[in-house]
Amino acid sequence: MIRAEALSRSVGGRAILDGVSLEIRKGEIFTLIGPSGSGKTTLLRLLDLLDMPTAGTITIDNSRIDGHPEERFRVRRKMAMVFQKPTVLNTTVEENVAAGLKFRKVPRGEIGEQVRAALDLVGLSHLAGRRAISLSGGEMQRLAIARAIVTKPDILFLDEPTANLDPANAEMIEDLILRINRKFRTTMVLSTHDMIQGQRLAHRIGVVMDGRLVQTGDLNMIFYHPVNRAIASFVGIEPIRGGIVENSEDNLATIAVGRVRFQAVTEEKPGSKVCLCIRPEDVTLNLAGGDMTQSSVRNCLQGTITKMTPLGPFTRVTVDCGGVPQSALLTRKSCEDLGLSTGTNVVACIKATSIHVIPDL
Amino acid sequence: MNAILDGISQAINLIVTLNPEVFEIAALSLFISLSATLLAALIALPIAGLIHFREFHGKRALIVVIQTLYSVPTVVVGLVVYLLISRSGPFGFFGLLFTPEGMILGQTVLIIPIMMGLFISALTGVGKDIRDMLTSLGATELQSIATIVREARFAILSAIVLGFGRAISEVGVAMMIGGNIRGATRVLTTAITLETGIGNFGFSIALGIILLSIALIVVIVMNIITSTLSKEQWQAMGGSV
Numbered sequence: 108m109i110r111a112e113a114l115s116r117s118v119g120g121r122a123i124l125d126g127v128s129l130e131i132r133k134g135e136i137f138t139l140i141g142p143s144g145s146g147k148t149t150l151l152r153l154l155d156l157l158d159m160p161t162a163g164t165i166t167i168d169n170s171r172i173d174g175h176p177e178e179r180f181r182v183r184r185k186m187a188m189v190f191q192k193p194t195v196l197n198t199t200v201e202e203n204v205a206a207g208l209k210f211r212k213v214p215r216g217e218i219g220e221q222v223r224a225a226l227d228l229v230g231l232s233h234l235a236g237r238r239a240i241s242l243s244g245g246e247m248q249r250l251a252i253a254r255a256i257v258t259k260p261d262i263l264f265l266d267e268p269t270a271n272l273d274p275a276n277a278e279m280i281e282d283l284i285l286r287i288n289r290k291f292r293t294t295m296v297l298s299t300h301d302m303i304q305g306q307r308l309a310h311r312i313g314v315v316m317d318g319r320l321v322q323t324g325d326l327n328m329i330f331y332h333p334v335n336r337a338i339a340s341f342v343g344i345e346p347i348r349g350g351i352v353e354n355s356e357d358n359l360a361t362i363a364v365g366r367v368r369f370q371a372v373t374e375e376k377p378g379s380k381v382c383l384c385i386r387p388e389d390v391t392l393n394l395a396g397g398d399m400t401q402s403s404v405r406n407c408l409q410g411t412i413t414k415m416t417p418l419g420p421f422t423r424v425t426v427d428c429g430g431v432p433q434s435a436l437l438t439r440k441s442c443e444d445l446g447l448s449t450g451t452n453v454v455a456c457i458k459a460t461s462i463h464v465i466p467d468l
Numbered sequence: 469m470n471a472i473l474d475g476i477s478q479a480i481n482l483i484v485t486l487n488p489e490v491f492e493i494a495a496l497s498l499f500i501s502l503s504a505t506l507l508a509a510l511i512a513l514p515i516a517g518l519i520h521f522r523e524f525h526g527k528r529a530l531i532v533v534i535q536t537l538y539s540v541p542t543v544v545v546g547l548v549v550y551l552l553i554s555r556s557g558p559f560g561f562f563g564l565l566f567t568p569e570g571m572i573l574g575q576t577v578l579i580i581p582i583m584m585g586l587f588i589s590a591l592t593g594v595g596k597d598i599r600d601m602l603t604s605l606g607a608t609e610l611q612s613i614a615t616i617v618r619e620a621r622f623a624i625l626s627a628i629v630l631g632f633g634r635a636i637s638e639v640g641v642a643m644m645i646g647g648n649i650r651g652a653t654r655v656l657t658t659a660i661t662l663e664t665g666i667g668n669f670g671f672s673i674a675l676g677i678i679l680l681s682i683a684l685i686v687v688i689v690m691n692i693i694t695s696t697l698s699k700e701q702w703q704a705m706g707g708s709v
Binding site: 188 | 597598600601602603604605606607608611615619
């Protein structure tokens with residue numbers, strides 16, 4: 108559907124986007140995640156043909172888009188974009204939604220019908236005659252979505268669609284995005300700095316960092332197999348550095364980090380320097396001195412709790428395992444049941460398959 | 469003190485008896501300044517649009533020049549227009565000097581900069597967000613411009629009102645181009661100047677009251693138009709009251 112090759116954009120000599128290549132498939136929700144200011148918006152604006160790339164090419168529906176304004180205009184009419192900051196025209200809700208149809212010279216009778224359908228879909232029918240400027244933030248963003256989809260675009264871009272909204276409104280928008288994708292099979296490209304949202308909405312994810320697309324893949328790839336330390340940190344893993352592969356048999360390797368030995372599945376050869384990525388929710392904690400004999404878990408590390416960080420219904424427990432800090436995510440309830448507190452001696456258990464090994468560069 | 473009180477009572481008398489000369493002067497004033505306002509708006513809006521929607525070298529400098537001309541002395545405009553349309557000037561053959569048409573021309577030149585500058589501010593106030601949104605919605609450039617102008621409608625309207633205010637209250641152009649000819653080019657401001665000079669305060673005060681009333685009516689009309697919006701909405705659009 109969309110193919111970008113080596114897209115770059117610099118403004119005033121500063122590169123904002125640097126050689127991004129990606130392919131977006133028809134009908135999928137492709138989510139760009141990355142920290143604020145990493146270039147996600149710039150990339151979306153290039154793909155929506157709002158801005159011109161400094162270098163690189165964009166191919167949409169097998170036709171290569173060059174600089175010709177007529178062609179860019181024609182292709183742009185098959186796409187739509189919802190911007191991060193909700194923007195409305197100072198007129199009624201209805202008139203706002205009708206804007207795109209009016210620009211396309213759709214007959215008056217059809218406009219009314221299509222606008223009603225779009226407002227219905229986003230749940231704003233009851234506000235059709237209201238001044239758009241008097242809507243709340245969440246309503247404005249739903250209006251923006253109605254205005255974008257009313258023209259039946261093949262591709263819908265959404266730039267941080269929930270960044271300025273409270274959780275309830277954000278969830279409503281997320282549901283709406285999924286519904287639209289299923290109902291119209293609209294190809295969607297959305298950006299978010301909220302990796303949980305990325306997780307909820309995306310079929311595939313692209314990670315943008317410092318103007319580069321550093322990894323593309325499905326949820327499992329991005330969240331469990333990040334290719335480098337920066338991505339690992341962004342998706343919620345504190346990588347353990349300074350590991351050295353001691354020996355390896357059938358890809359089951361023993362990795363030394365200081366005095367601690369880990370067993371992990373990796374293709375890295377003995378002697379390689381590596382980082383270990385362990386998702387905190389894959390770590391289980393047991394009280395020290397318990398019976399561990401029947402456990403099949405390869406890695407059981409003795410340690411002392413150094414910090415307990417409450418995260419709503421969960422608690423992140425940081426354990427010092429012989430000089431290696433390791434985080435575990437437990438429900439609040441299980442922390443209470445185990446009677447965990449700072450200073451408690453525990454055993455942290457991690458399956459060999461739960462450790463993702465990346466080269467330490 | 470007596471002179472002032474006498475003047476006021478005489479002025480009220482002139483107004484309530486609908487003195488024909490007073491109302492003739494007021495009508496001519498309105499005709500000239502409204503014509504100039506309309507003409508200036510028709511000229512300034514497309515140029516302001518061109519300046520706002522096009523990127524070119526010296527754009528900022530040009531806007532600074534326009535803003536400087538907001539406060540150009542009326543007598544300077546009067547002098548320049550006088551030189552251009554006087555019998556020996558390049559446009560002398562039109563015979564515009566000392567005619568209402570000449571005054572309309574002079575006032576138009578006078579208020580074009582302030583209207584143009586305020587139109588540019590009005591369009592700028594609509595913001596890049598809206599422009600991007602329109603482009604992404606598939607608007608052609610013309611559709612986009614039309615929508616932005618419509619978004620700026622209230623700010624554009626207040627710019628026009630301000631231009632009218634400057635036109636109707638100025639003396640320099642009216643005096644130098646019109647010549648204050650009784651029954652031909654005498655308007656409110658030039659008449660006040662003259663009548664005050666010859667000690668006819670009642671007449672001056674009457675004309676002053678009419679001038680203020682016109683200003684009052686203009687403000688009321690503005691408020692009626694904009695009161696369809698709540699104060700908050702008005703501010704959200706970048707307007708100030």
